Amino acid sequence: MKTRLILVLLTVTGLGVAQTPTIRDTNSVLNGASFNTPVAPGALLSIFGSNLASTLASSDTVPLSTSIAGVSVQFVQGSQTYVAPLQFIYQGDPTQNIPAQINAQLPWEITPDGPSVSVTVTANGATSAPATVPVGRFGPGVFSSNGLAIAVNNADGALAWAAGSVPGLTTHGAKAGDVVILYVTGLGPVDTPIADGTAPVYLDNLLRNTNDSPGVFVGGKQAQLVYSVLSPQFPGVYQLAFIVPSGAPVGDKVSLQIAIGGVVSPNNTTMSVVQ
Numbered sequence: 001m002k003t004r005l006i007l008v009l010l011t012v013t014g015l016g017v018a019q020t021p022t023i024r025d026t027n028s029v030l031n032g033a034s035f036n037t038p039v040a041p042g043a044l045l046s047i048f049g050s051n052l053a054s055t056l057a058s059s060d061t062v063p064l065s066t067s068i069a070g071v072s073v074q075f076v077q078g079s080q081t082y083v084a085p086l087q088f089i090y091q092g093d094p095t096q097n098i099p100a101q102i103n104a105q106l107p108w109e110i111t112p113d114g115p116s117v118s119v120t121v122t123a124n125g126a127t128s129a130p131a132t133v134p135v136g137r138f139g140p141g142v143f144s145s146n147g148l149a150i151a152v153n154n155a156d157g158a159l160a161w162a163a164g165s166v167p168g169l170t171t172h173g174a175k176a177g178d179v180v181i182l183y184v185t186g187l188g189p190v191d192t193p194i195a196d197g198t199a200p201v202y203l204d205n206l207l208r209n210t211n212d213s214p215g216v217f218v219g220g221k222q223a224q225l226v227y228s229v230l231s232p233q234f235p236g237v238y239q240l241a242f243i244v245p246s247g248a249p250v251g252d253k254v255s256l257q258i259a260i261g262g263v264v265s266p267n268n269t270t271m272s273v274v275q
Helices: 002-013
Strands: 029-031 044-050 071-077 080-083 086-090 100-105 117-123 131-133 151-153 179-185 215-218 224-230 238-243 251-260 270-273
Touching: 029 131, 044 117, 071 086, 071 100, 179 251, 215 238
Parallel strands: none
Antiparallel strands: 029 044, 044 100, 071 080, 071 117, 086 100, 117 131, 151 179, 179 238, 215 251, 224 238, 251 270
């Protein structure tokens, strides 16, 4: 049940007929957790535009499908073309100024220091003009729901949100010394390669550590990192464990940031810290 809840949260936080799909001109390809740039190989990303899809649908298998309801995404780098695994498609609502959106995984084969990368979307036989993809070795983003990080108390599996944040769901803050599990994307390469669109539990159950160790900051205070690995269950997602540092600010919405390779996630995701 808890695993299913986390999967739902990861999908919606990252939340475009027969017309030609169009990728919008600005802020078109963003980190699927932070909605920032750059995006890193292996990470989940979001593509925004119009006529990108004609329905709301998600992949229901792992490995993730490369086509959902007639929609596919192609990344091009140099002479190579990679068809991306898809997590989610949404047709948008122009009457409410809500863009169409596709959540996909940037293929691991993309090289940050290689030629420039472009992306096209094909929907029901029509293909968009290419858009430039801002690729970097790292692009950390913390998954969240309404700004609340998908951060889980290791002791009991409760989200580290203020008590009563979600009616009918047990939530509570974490205190100094507690271990918290955090779900992020964009932490770069891992020590054992993995195929696009899949996760270790569906392949070989082999733990995959990030090559570089991220820093975790709670209210600006650096936390002790316990581990940094690919999520066993969710493609394109990394799982961190950290210890809430002594001296971290107490409050319902304490900033939670990840830093790796000189790139820092935005400070607009929070968790609850209690005494």
